[in-house]
Amino acid sequence: xxxxxxxxxxxxxxxxxxxxxxxxxxxxxxxxxxxxxxxxxxxxxxxxxxxxxxxxxxxxxxxxxxxxxxxxxxxxxxxxxxxxxxxxxxxxxxxxxxxxxxxxxxxxxxxxxxxxxxxxxxxxxxxxxxxxxxxxxxxxxxxxxxxxxxxxxxxxxxxxxxxxxxxxxxxxxxxxx
Amino acid sequence: xxxxxxxxxxxxxxxxxxxxxxxxxxxxxxxxxxxxxxxxxxxxxxxxxxxxxxxxxxxxxxxxxxxxxxxxxxxxxxxxxxxxxxxxxxxxxxxxxxxxxxxxxxxxx
Numbered sequence: 001x002x003x004x005x006x007x008x009x010x011x012x013x014x015x016x017x018x019x020x021x022x023x024x025x026x027x028x029x030x031x032x033x034x035x036x037x038x039x040x041x042x043x044x045x046x047x048x049x050x051x052x053x054x055x056x057x058x059x060x061x062x063x064x065x066x067x068x069x070x071x072x073x074x075x076x077x078x079x080x081x082x083x084x085x086x087x088x089x090x091x092x093x094x095x096x097x098x099x100x101x102x103x104x105x106x107x108x109x110x111x112x113x114x115x116x117x118x119x120x121x122x123x124x125x126x127x128x129x130x131x132x133x134x135x136x137x138x139x140x141x142x143x144x145x146x147x148x149x150x151x152x153x154x155x156x157x158x159x160x161x162x163x164x165x166x167x168x169x170x171x172x173x174x175x176x177x
Numbered sequence: 178x179x180x181x182x183x184x185x186x187x188x189x190x191x192x193x194x195x196x197x198x199x200x201x202x203x204x205x206x207x208x209x210x211x212x213x214x215x216x217x218x219x220x221x222x223x224x225x226x227x228x229x230x231x232x233x234x235x236x237x238x239x240x241x242x243x244x245x246x247x248x249x250x251x252x253x254x255x256x257x258x259x260x261x262x263x264x265x266x267x268x269x270x271x272x273x274x275x276x277x278x279x280x281x282x283x284x285x286x
Contacts, residue, residue: 038207038256045229051269075207079265080235083204083257151259159264164271 016092020145024087031085031149038082039158042075049073076159084155089148094141101136200240205259209233210252217252221245 048070056064109128115121189196205226208214212231219225221242227235235258238246246252 034256037254038258041207041209041233041254041256042258045233047227047229073268078268079261079263080207080258081261081264082207083259 013092013094016094016143020090020092020147024090024147027147028087035082035084035154036158039076039154042080042082045075046072047075047078049078081154081159084152085149086152087147088150089146091144091146093144093146095143097140099138099140101138103134103136105132105134106130107132198240198244200243203237203239204243204257206236206238206243206246207233207254207256207258208236208246208252209254210246210249213251217246217249218242 049072050067050070052068054066054068056066058064107130111126111128112123113125114123186194186196188194206223208218208223210217210232214232214234215225215228218234218236218238221238223236223238223242223246225234225236229235232253243255243257246255
């Protein structure tokens with residue numbers, strides 16, 4: 001009869017770990033793909049933004065506002081980023097409940113014979129005992145897989161860096177003379 | 178975090194497994210669907226924060242709402258997004274300097 005230790009060894013733990021690892025890798029790839037596709041859509045979607053408002057206070061005290069021409073910018077440019085997730089933890093819990101039972105069955109057959117005649121008699125008793133031992137085993141197992149995901153910063157090169165080249169002539173110094 | 182019971186996986190159903198997912202309570206998502214995307218978002222209990230086109234919106238959804246829209250065949254794509262405030266500040270600063278009015282005026286932030 002296999003012992004409890006043997007039963008635990010029979011749990012396909014390496015296979016479970018391998019499948020969990022592959023499952024996590026596959027899920028991570030799907031998550032990354034989704035985030036990259038979201039980034040692509042954010043880059044393709046543009047919105048007109050008014051980036052400067054000029055407030056003019058006239059000599060008579062009246063105030064007027066003038067908007068700069070709207071500029072089409074992508075959502076990625078203005079800082080709307082896809083959320084990237086990463087698996088930070090994976091746990092496998094295996095719980096086994098092993099119950100072994102044994103029972104002993106004893107059968108006894110008793111037979112008796114007797115003969116009576118003229119002046120003599122004879123008798124015989126036969127006993128037949130048989131033992132039968134039965135073993136039973138019940139195994140209940142449950143497994144629990146837990147994975148934990150956390151948001152992580154996007155890859156540094158997912159969004160374009162904004163470079164400003166200002167070719168305007170430098171401002172002249174105010175004339176104090 | 179709120180736990181959502183999900184049993185949509187065929188493997189999970191075959192094995193009688195229960196899948197519980199804990200997600201953030203509310204988050205912002207880019208939702209791309211058909212021309213009734215805003216209606217679908219509203220049905221999922223979400224709020225539209227920005228509408229780009231009829232089929233593309235930025236919405237705040239609960240995790241359950243996100244899962245229901247993710248399963249909806251009328252939604253082409255849905256992905257979580259977040260606003261990088263640091264990047265927005267750098268962008269605004271940079272652009273406001275570029276399109277800044279001419280001399281004699283003052284930038285007020």
